[in-house]
Amino acid sequence: MSRPVAPEAPGRLGEAIPAAELMAYLGALETWLDARRTELDRLDAAAQAAATPDAYTADLVLALSLWQAIRGRADELRVTWDSGRVDAVAREKMSVLVWGRLDSGSGAALVSLVEAVKLCDALVVQLRTRLSFDPHTADQVARLRGVRAELVRCEDLAGSDADARGRIEALRGRLDRLVGQAARGADVSGPLAELETEVARAERDLIVASAQRRELGRDRARTTERRDALEAREPALRELVTRCRREIAHPPRLAVPDVSRLGPVPDSRFELDAYSARLDAVARAVQTVEDAYARPLRERAELRYSLEKLAAKADANGRSASPTVRSGLTEARDAVEATPCDVVLARFLVEQYHFLTRDLPTSEGASS
Numbered sequence: 001m002s003r004p005v006a007p008e009a010p011g012r013l014g015e016a017i018p019a020a021e022l023m024a025y026l027g028a029l030e031t032w033l034d035a036r037r038t039e040l041d042r043l044d045a046a047a048q049a050a051a052t053p054d055a056y057t058a059d060l061v062l063a064l065s066l067w068q069a070i071r072g073r074a075d076e077l078r079v080t081w082d083s084g085r086v087d088a089v090a091r092e093k094m095s096v097l098v099w100g101r102l103d104s105g106s107g108a109a110l111v112s113l114v115e116a117v118k119l120c121d122a123l124v125v126q127l128r129t130r131l132s133f134d135p136h137t138a139d140q141v142a143r144l145r146g147v148r149a150e151l152v153r154c155e156d157l158a159g160s161d162a163d164a165r166g167r168i169e170a171l172r173g174r175l176d177r178l179v180g181q182a183a184r185g186a187d188v189s190g191p192l193a194e195l196e197t198e199v200a201r202a203e204r205d206l207i208v209a210s211a212q213r214r215e216l217g218r219d220r221a222r223t224t225e226r227r228d229a230l231e232a233r234e235p236a237l238r239e240l241v242t243r244c245r246r247e248i249a250h251p252p253r254l255a256v257p258d259v260s261r262l263g264p265v266p267d268s269r270f271e272l273d274a275y276s277a278r279l280d281a282v283a284r285a286v287q288t289v290e291d292a293y294a295r296p297l298r299e300r301a302e303l304r305y306s307l308e309k310l311a312a313k314a315d316a317n318g319r320s321a322s323p324t325v326r327s328g329l330t331e332a333r334d335a336v337e338a339t340p341c342d343v344v345l346a347r348f349l350v351e352q353y354h355f356l357t358r359d360l361p362t363s364e365g366a367s368s
Helices: 019-049 053-084 088-099 113-130 140-158 162-183 189-247 269-317 323-337 343-356 363-367
Strands: none
Touching: 019 053, 019 088, 019 113, 053 088, 053 113, 088 113, 113 140, 113 189, 140 162, 140 189, 162 189, 189 269, 269 323, 269 343, 323 343
């Protein structure tokens, strides 16, 4: 009976995947989940019956945790799928669920759904081999062929990583020696089992490392975008500071942060996290400076608007005929229009003018 293989994920992150491809993927994923759960239960039972069951606990727990995380994400996909009633927005959300990181512990949070499926398969192969649970492992040729295929997958995952490629080459050298010994009739079952375990572990490590590199690349791109956005705000912020210092008496005394002093965005995770924290501090400083210098200019504009409304009110209720009111308007207007403008004084004079333009009490109000 053939074992269900990991389904090929459709589309890519952030795009609305066609409904037909999503339906096929969901069906294949459910089939894979059912088969893997059955196999993991059988492997668990075999591990419990083994002479040293503790030797398999860590890998079994990780495999089951991955399966559970995949099961949870598959349920989310089913809810979003809603029996096929999905528009472009829902299908785009499903692409994020397929290609985005899982929300789980035990290493699952580092990988996407697609990578978690591959990693779970790698762990199952490793456990199956260690427990001699797969009847096909008795076929030495098939086992050697399987190790060679795993090494090819490892090479694809390693990319240009020199250390990873060196590790793979060392494993390939051991495989070649085992092939030579087997060809001469030697019993290589013990060394082959060890090699199968190490190759499976290498594939698992490379899947996680690949996910970490991709996440690092995304974080670095986001950090670069934030830094560029802050740098783009600098000219307008400097212009705002210059204007405030020219038009406002007693302006704030804050310096404009220089984003370029942070230097280039680093490549390593530790340095990138530290750089991002410094960038957050600079962003807060930029916002503080912008608020501090914009506030008096904004208040001056509001005082101008309020003064014109009060002048119109004085014309309407007849208070503008009073020399005192006219004098108050002139005094307040001169303060607001002065350059540099003393905002505190202008605010006081506008409030004073507001008091002067109040409606006079009527005779009815006085008699009552």
